[in-house]
Amino acid sequence: xxxxxxxxxxxxxxxxxxxxxxxxxxxxxxxxxxxxxxxxxxxxxxxxxxxxxxxxxxxxxxxxxxxxxxxxxxxxxxxxxxxxxxxxxxxxxxxxxxxxxxxxxxxxxxxxxxxxxxxxxxxxxxxxxxxxxxxxxxxxxxxxxxxxxxxxxxxxxxxxxxxxxxxxxxxxxxxxxxxxxxxxxxxxxxxxxxxxxxxxxxxxxxxxxxxxxxxxx
Amino acid sequence: xxxxxxxxxxxxxxxxxxxxxxxxxxxxxxxxxxxxxxxxxxxxxxxxxxxxxxxxxxxxxxxxxxxxxxxxxxxxxxxxxxxxxxxxxxxxxxxxxxxxxxxxxxxxxxxxxxxxxxxxxxxxxxxxxxxxxxxxxxxxxxxxxxxxxxxxxxxxxxxxxxxxxxxxxxxxxxxxxxxxxxxxxxxxxxxxxxxxxxxxxxxxxxxxxxxxxxxxx
Amino acid sequence: xxxxxxxxxxxxxxxxxxxxxxxxxxxxxxxxxxxxxxxxxxxxxxxxxxxxxxxxxxxxxxxxxxxxxxxxxxxxxxxxxxxxxxxxxxxxxxxxxxxxxxxxxxxxxxxxxxxxxxxxxxxxxxxxxxxxxxxxxxxxxxxxxxxxxxxxxxxxxxxxxxxxxxxxxxxxxxxxxxxxxxxxxxxxxxxxxxxxxxxxxxxxxxxxxxxxxxxxx
Amino acid sequence: xxxxxxxxxxxxxxxxxxxxxxxxxxxxxxxxxxxxxxxxxxxxxxxxxxxxxxxxxxxxxxxxxxxxxxxxxxxxxxxxxxxxxxxxxxxxxxxxxxxxxxxxxxxxxxxxxxxxxxxxxxxxxxxxxxxxxxxxxxxxxxxxxxxxxxxxxxxxxxxxxxxxxxxxxxxxxxxxxxxxxxxxxxxxxxxxxxxxxxxxxxxxxxxxxxxxxxxxx
Numbered sequence: 001x002x003x004x005x006x007x008x009x010x011x012x013x014x015x016x017x018x019x020x021x022x023x024x025x026x027x028x029x030x031x032x033x034x035x036x037x038x039x040x041x042x043x044x045x046x047x048x049x050x051x052x053x054x055x056x057x058x059x060x061x062x063x064x065x066x067x068x069x070x071x072x073x074x075x076x077x078x079x080x081x082x083x084x085x086x087x088x089x090x091x092x093x094x095x096x097x098x099x100x101x102x103x104x105x106x107x108x109x110x111x112x113x114x115x116x117x118x119x120x121x122x123x124x125x126x127x128x129x130x131x132x133x134x135x136x137x138x139x140x141x142x143x144x145x146x147x148x149x150x151x152x153x154x155x156x157x158x159x160x161x162x163x164x165x166x167x168x169x170x171x172x173x174x175x176x177x178x179x180x181x182x183x184x185x186x187x188x189x190x191x192x193x194x195x196x197x198x199x200x201x202x203x204x205x206x207x208x209x210x211x212x213x214x215x216x217x
Numbered sequence: 218x219x220x221x222x223x224x225x226x227x228x229x230x231x232x233x234x235x236x237x238x239x240x241x242x243x244x245x246x247x248x249x250x251x252x253x254x255x256x257x258x259x260x261x262x263x264x265x266x267x268x269x270x271x272x273x274x275x276x277x278x279x280x281x282x283x284x285x286x287x288x289x290x291x292x293x294x295x296x297x298x299x300x301x302x303x304x305x306x307x308x309x310x311x312x313x314x315x316x317x318x319x320x321x322x323x324x325x326x327x328x329x330x331x332x333x334x335x336x337x338x339x340x341x342x343x344x345x346x347x348x349x350x351x352x353x354x355x356x357x358x359x360x361x362x363x364x365x366x367x368x369x370x371x372x373x374x375x376x377x378x379x380x381x382x383x384x385x386x387x388x389x390x391x392x393x394x395x396x397x398x399x400x401x402x403x404x405x406x407x408x409x410x411x412x413x414x415x416x417x418x419x420x421x422x423x424x425x426x427x428x429x430x431x432x433x434x
Numbered sequence: 435x436x437x438x439x440x441x442x443x444x445x446x447x448x449x450x451x452x453x454x455x456x457x458x459x460x461x462x463x464x465x466x467x468x469x470x471x472x473x474x475x476x477x478x479x480x481x482x483x484x485x486x487x488x489x490x491x492x493x494x495x496x497x498x499x500x501x502x503x504x505x506x507x508x509x510x511x512x513x514x515x516x517x518x519x520x521x522x523x524x525x526x527x528x529x530x531x532x533x534x535x536x537x538x539x540x541x542x543x544x545x546x547x548x549x550x551x552x553x554x555x556x557x558x559x560x561x562x563x564x565x566x567x568x569x570x571x572x573x574x575x576x577x578x579x580x581x582x583x584x585x586x587x588x589x590x591x592x593x594x595x596x597x598x599x600x601x602x603x604x605x606x607x608x609x610x611x612x613x614x615x616x617x618x619x620x621x622x623x624x625x626x627x628x629x630x631x632x633x634x635x636x637x638x639x640x641x642x643x644x645x646x647x648x649x650x651x
Numbered sequence: 652x653x654x655x656x657x658x659x660x661x662x663x664x665x666x667x668x669x670x671x672x673x674x675x676x677x678x679x680x681x682x683x684x685x686x687x688x689x690x691x692x693x694x695x696x697x698x699x700x701x702x703x704x705x706x707x708x709x710x711x712x713x714x715x716x717x718x719x720x721x722x723x724x725x726x727x728x729x730x731x732x733x734x735x736x737x738x739x740x741x742x743x744x745x746x747x748x749x750x751x752x753x754x755x756x757x758x759x760x761x762x763x764x765x766x767x768x769x770x771x772x773x774x775x776x777x778x779x780x781x782x783x784x785x786x787x788x789x790x791x792x793x794x795x796x797x798x799x800x801x802x803x804x805x806x807x808x809x810x811x812x813x814x815x816x817x818x819x820x821x822x823x824x825x826x827x828x829x830x831x832x833x834x835x836x837x838x839x840x841x842x843x844x845x846x847x848x849x850x851x852x853x854x855x856x857x858x859x860x861x862x863x864x865x866x867x868x
Contacts, residue, residue: 025481025518026504028497051518052558078557079504087556096556099480100522100564104330107519111740112785113321114334114350114357120526120567123545123597126559133331133350135361140331144352156417156498161729167417168509169482170498171517179744194729200373200384201418202731203517205701207671207693208746242698242735243721245714268735269775295774296721304773313773316697317739317781324736328523329568337743337784340762340814343776373715378476378512385726386699387715388734396527411512419514420734422484424454424476425529 002162002206004214010185011037013211014150019047021106021148021177026052026079027059029170031154031187033213035059039066047071049106049146051099051173053083064092073146075099098126101143103176109145110179116143151181155204158188159197162206171203178204187213219379219423221431227402228254230428231263231367238323238365238394239267243296244276246387248371248404250430252276256283264288266323266363268316268390270300281309290363292316315343318360320393326362327396333360368398372421375405376414379423388420395421404430435650437606440623441575443468443650445534445604448573449475453531454524456480456565459503462534462575476512478530480521480561485513502561525561526568533569535562537576537603539590542637544599544612546574547592559595566596578605584636586610586617607631609648616640621648652867654823657840658792660685660867662751662821665790666692670748671741673697673782676720679751679792693729695747697738697778702730719778742778743785750786752779754793754820756807759854761816761829763791764809776812783813795822801853803827803834824848826865833857838865 011034014020024030030050038046039062046069053074054061063069064083073095077083086092097105104116117140121127131142153174156167164186166174178184186209228251231237241247247267255263256279263286270289271278280286281299290312294300303309314322321333334357338344348359370391373384381403383391395401403426435443442464449455449469456478457463466477466488477486479501486501487508495506509515516524524530539547546566549559566572579585586603603610608631609621619639622631624647632639652660659681666672666686673695674680683694683705694703696718703718704725712723726732733741741747756764763783766776783789796802803820820827825848826838836856839848841864849856 025502026500028481028500028504052560074558076558076560078555078560084556096558098559098563099518099561100526100568103518103522104328107740108334110744111321111736112336112743112745114336114352114355117325117331117334118526118567119329119331119598120564120596122567124559124563124594125550126563133359135331135359138331142350142352159729163729163731165417166515166517168496168499168515169479169501171482171515173518175517176519179740179746199700199702199726199730199732200382205731205733205737205741206729207701207741242719243717245698245717245721269777291775293775293777295772295777301773313775315776315780316735316778317743317785320735320739324523327527328519329526329528335743335784336815337781337813339784341776341780341811342767343780376512380512380514383732383734385713385716385732386696386718388699388732390735392734393736396523396529416483416485416509416513416515422514422516422520422524423512424484424524 001160002209002212004191004212007033007037007213010034010211010213011041011043014038014043016044018149019049021151021181022048022050022060023153023172023174023177024050024059025169025172027054029154029172029174030059031152032059034152034185034187035062038063038068043068045070049073049148051102052076053080055079056082073097075102103173105143105146106180107176109147110176113145115145118143148181149183151177151184153178153184153186155186155188157190157192157197158186158212159192159194161194162209162212163197163202164188164204164209165197165201166203175203178208183210184208185211185213191215218377219426219429221408221429224250224254224430227251227428227430228258228260231255231260233261235366236264236266238368238398239265239277240370240389240391240394241276242268242386242389244271246371246389246391247276248369249276251369251402251404252279255280255285260285262287266290266365269293270297272296273299290314292319320390322360322363323397324393326364327393330362332362335360365398366400368394368401370395370401370403372403372405374407374409374414375403375429376409376411378411379426379429380414380419381405381421381426382414382418383420392420395425400427401425402428402430408432437577438464440606440650441604444609444648445573445575447649448532448602449473451475454478454484454529456530456533458535461536465534478524480525482516482521483509483513484516485510522564525564528568528570530569532571532573533565534573534575535565537574537585539585539587539592540574540600540603541587541590542616545590545597546595546600547590548595550593562595566600567598572600574600574603576605578607578634587636607634618642619645621646623648654794655681657823657867658821661826661865662790662792664866665749665819666690668692671695671701671746673747673750675752678753682751695741697742699733699738700726700730701733702727739781742781745785745787747786749788749790750782751790751792752782754791754802756802756804756809757791757817757820758804758807759833762807762814763812763817764807765812767810769810779812783817784815789817791817791820793822795824795851804853824851835859836862838863840865
């Protein structure tokens with residue numbers, strides 16, 4: 001059984017300089033209370049791995065505005081002008097990764113694969129400096145796994161053992177990120193007794209989840 | 218919307234010599250009615266890709282007994298003495314693949330990856346004749362994708378558009394195989410109206426499913 | 435008729451019943467408005483749903499259900515929630531029948547550039563590279579020229595999105611099919627002459643006999 | 652006390668609260684019977700469930716819920732259904748805290764052979780190679796000798812299961828820890844002398860001072 005923790009406690013667990021995988025797509029499926037707590041704590045120098053950096057005032061955008069982030073690995077930053085400005089000024093280093101490659105690189109780390117062999121990015125700037133592998137006469141780009149110190153997830157509901165369910169388009173990167181970090185912290189909208197979530201509805205087994213954020217006040 | 222077909226029609230669709238991915242683990246989660254229909258049709262020379270060949274009289278074991286299979290790619294054949302006998306007599310060619318590697322090889326075909334980079338099998342006979350790839354000083358075995366002409370799946374229930382739900386340990390290889398064949402045929406225990414299965418409960422989107430087997434008489 | 439409407443109307447004719455289709459943000463998303471009544475397709479939003487529907491009634495928006503642009507949407511009966519791994523597994527694994535994307539440039543090889551202007555605009559590729567590398571059919575929906583400058587060129591000057599020939603280019607002036615031999619002019623807008631299309635195009639166009647008018651109803 | 656029971660009782664002490672544990676078929680599965688009352692763990696059955704429970708009441712068996720040996724089981728409250736990709740993702744990605752497996756041979760390097768006897772028994776490796784390559788802790792539960800023949804050898808003569816040093820060997824005579832320096836004799840059965848263990852072991856054993864008796868309660 002998990003002990004629920006406050007968002008502030010979660011933020012204390014995450015040292016400056018950590019690599020954090022953060023669920024969400026344009027802030028849908030992003031753990032907002034953990035974002036707020038990281039900002040309140042004055043977190044610095046985080047490497048954020050996420051699909052995007054949302055927009056100012058939402059999700060990961062809050063971390064960007066607060067100056068908590070020094071590096072971003074994402075597929076898209078176009079809707080957050082602050083990320084773009086900070087990239088140009090050199091405050092934030094940005095690695096752009098095709099979205100499908102990003103999720104497979106995180107999954108590779110999570111399921112113990114040595115890398116990802118993909119056609120995505122071939123013949124584009126994504127290929128620069130990366131090895132290619134020839135398989136049966138076809139060329140594939142070799143992309144390396146991405147692992148986090150922490151995964152910060154949003155979920156629809158959790159039970160007391162940490163089993164997670166997600167809703168509609170708020171799944172996105174959350175179930176995969178749950179596999180790929182040393183410490184997994186989930187912020188569910190609801191926490192329900194064991195047995196309320198059927199085994200067949202569990203998308204992330206509780207054994208992967210280290211901490212649950214307590215119910216909102 | 219899908220049109221339900223009879224198991225015999227499904228068996229007619231599958232020519233002798235096809236590569237068939239078949240869901241199931243010791244016949245749990247295997248489409249038994251399709252198995253029966255393939256036996257009834259006198260199918261020959263099939264390449265079966267599956268976790269195992271079950272036991273005589275159950276699941277894939279029926280195909281083995283009927284002489285429908287000339288090649289097996291599986292992780293385990295130990296509980297079906299007929300498979301072992303036919304392997305020794307040369308009637309069936311068997312490729313043994315570690316279970317985790319097998320599911321990743323099928324997934325790689327299904328999601329467009331060039332192969333699988335894994336530590337499983339290194340230093341064992343599984344490595345023989347396969348290339349290795351060095352990534353950041355670590356050695357990985359390169360395993361190639363496995364694609365089927367057909368995927369034959371069992372599911373708990375389907376709706377009219379082919380969305381599938383699975384139950385408990387009857388999931389096993391079914392959801393991954395749904396991605397990796399030219400033609401996907403699913404045998405659900407129940408067929409329910411559209412809307413009965415919530416979007417969040419769908420494990421295999423109907424767009425992947427080509428044919429549903431009609432309700433049992 | 436506005437250029438965007440012409441393009442969207444023409445692209446709509448490429449959409450056939452039972453296809454799984456992904457529409458890019460902006461111009462491509464307009465295609466959904468012009469589908470023939472008898473065409474039933476599932477639209478995928480790469481952020482996590484198959485069976486995307488129109489904007490919900492006022493006050494009924496679900497913050498966990500948006501499209502890839504972040505706008506509120508609905509899910510149609512028969513919809514399926516998918517995480518990013520499944521979403522891009524479908525795209526990269528060849529399960530997506532068609533994607534419609536905007537373009538900055540397309541060249542005589544049929545290569546697309548649509549994700550960055552060095553030194554000016556670096557929003558990230560999002561899912562574009564995966565979509566172009568993986569979809570069965572890639573339709574580029576774009577205006578023919580940009581402020582008088584050619585967008586269809588002998589060779590792209592902007593970084594490529596993928597090293598894969600797109601299937602079709604649809605502009606307000608013409609329908610062009612990239613082939614091994616070069617760009618084939620298939621159709622022209624009824625009010626535009628072949629000479630006008632040639633003048634507006636930076637790459638050579640191949641013609642096989644008469645160039646019929648585009649169908650816009 | 653029978654050899655099997657001795658082994659299972661001793662291995663049970665390796666299981667700690669909150670671990671995710673996979674027990675192999677046969678002898679290893681007995682470990683579940685001897686867990687201390689205050690130890691709460693989730694057992695994984697690699698065929699698809701986390702939270703495996705004992706055999707169900709007569710007449711309440713679910714054909715869709717079996718263990719990896721094909722026997723009927725139950726699912727405990729808080730259980731999660733997992734498909735083969737998730738199951739082996741957990742195993743290969745380092746999420747499985749401990750696996751207990753049988754062994755044919757273990758050698759001075761700590762390498763295990765447990766999946767085939769060339770020319771005699773080729774059942775297939777099932778999940779064994781993945782489990783040994785991927786689990787955090789690999790415990791080998793086996794009888795010390797086979798009909799008088801050594802099973803703990805300078806170097807395995809049978810094909811290896813993995814090129815990875817196992818964590819612990821538990822037999823009815825001793826507990827042995829493979830290390831960089833060789834096999835360390837950690838404990839002996841209370842009724843067995845160190846000399847008897849040495850005589851029954853084909854590889855050299857290292858001792859650091861006294862060898863305490865195994866805990867069997």
